[in-house]
């Protein structure tokens with residue numbers, strides 16, 4: 001195995017020759033990092049692993065052996081459980097760990113305690129949900145995290161648990177910590193359907209209900225952009241905490257739906273329905289009208305997170321049209337039932353009913 005220093009020297013040489021350029025590691029790398037992925041077979045994992053293998057890195061997957069077990073026969077696979085069985089990781093060394101599957105402080109404490117002296121760097125996939133709220137005018141990585149007014153001993157749930165988990169990584173890995181706080185992750189393989197709903201809906205055409213106001217800001221990150229950024233960060237031994245919102249420049253929801261509509265030739269009419277009406281009809285804040293939030297109250301600047309730090313470290317973003325086209329192409333390969341019953345968004349009946357009610361009021 002090349003040492004991390006040898007690999008970095010080789011990479012720096014390649015970059016100096018202009019072969020890597022400023023790209024988010026899309027060219028062929030000389031390889032050399034030995035990377036442990038805690039998870040690796042869900043959504044982000046496969047995109048990361050594919051890209052890292054293509055760059056010549058060596059991957060070890062650690063998971064329970066339940067999800068997508070057919071993937072990556074070329075990678076080493078270790079079986080265990082983050083909750084109570086990390087034995088297969090004992091006595092091993094890696095250059096870097098990617099932790100996609102840590103949700104509870106206990107899970108993260110166990111892996112950090114075991115790996116802090118045998119791995120150089122820990123990349124923890126956290127979430128935008130760590131922030132206390134989205135009210136500050138500047139929503140950068142220094143904005144407050146964790147629930148306000150609740151004693152820490154009573155914190156529970158997704159966001160608060162990720163705050164505690166981030167701290168555990170920082171305590172264990174110190175200056176070798178790398179944390180990302182992604183927004184909604186979209187693209188091929190996304191089983192939440194939050195973005196896929198819009199791609200599918202606009203491809204079907206007709207009278208489309210679009211929630212809220214056309215100038216509402218929106219952010220998301222494409223799974224390959226995130227995964228390629230991860231590889232790039234690890235190749236450069238980058239540390240720190242990063243908001244990973246895309247796209248690069250501000251986007252409003254009009255830009256989003258018009259941008260997606262541009263990839264299909266099916267005619268459609270976009271019907272904007274104000275938030276207040278949707279609240280009256282019981283559609284908001286429930287998760288039925290999806291993918292972006294009304295920019296008010298605690299979500300005031302939810303769609304305006306500052307991504308400058310990630311961009312400064314080399315994060316790149318695919319065009320919306322590419323993301324939409326690739327997501328649609330992937331969606332059309334799914335089983336008929338998954339295509340017919342999306343996990344997010346309105347049913348066509350409910351959508352048309354809401355449009356009728358809105359017009360008739």
Ligand SMILES: NC(=O)c1ccc[n+]([C@@H]2O[C@H](COP(=O)([O-])OP(=O)(O)OC[C@H]3O[C@@H](n4cnc5c(N)ncnc54)[C@H](OP(=O)(O)O)[C@@H]3O)[C@@H](O)[C@H]2O)c1
Pocket residue numbers: 038039040041042043044045046062063064065066067068080081082083099100101102103125126127128181182183184185186192
């Ligand atoms: N989706 C979003 O919009 C979004 C937004 C922000 C942040 N995030 C973060 O992104 C991460 C999700 O990533 P992903 O699902 O795409 O990751 P992934 O690495 O592709 O997949 C999850 C992996 O975890 C493994 N796993 C699950 N439970 C396990 C356990 N108890 N012990 C060992 N392995 C286990 C699964 O395999 P087995 O089932 O075989 O064990 C699978 O390989 C989370 O940290 C989430 O907080 C997601």
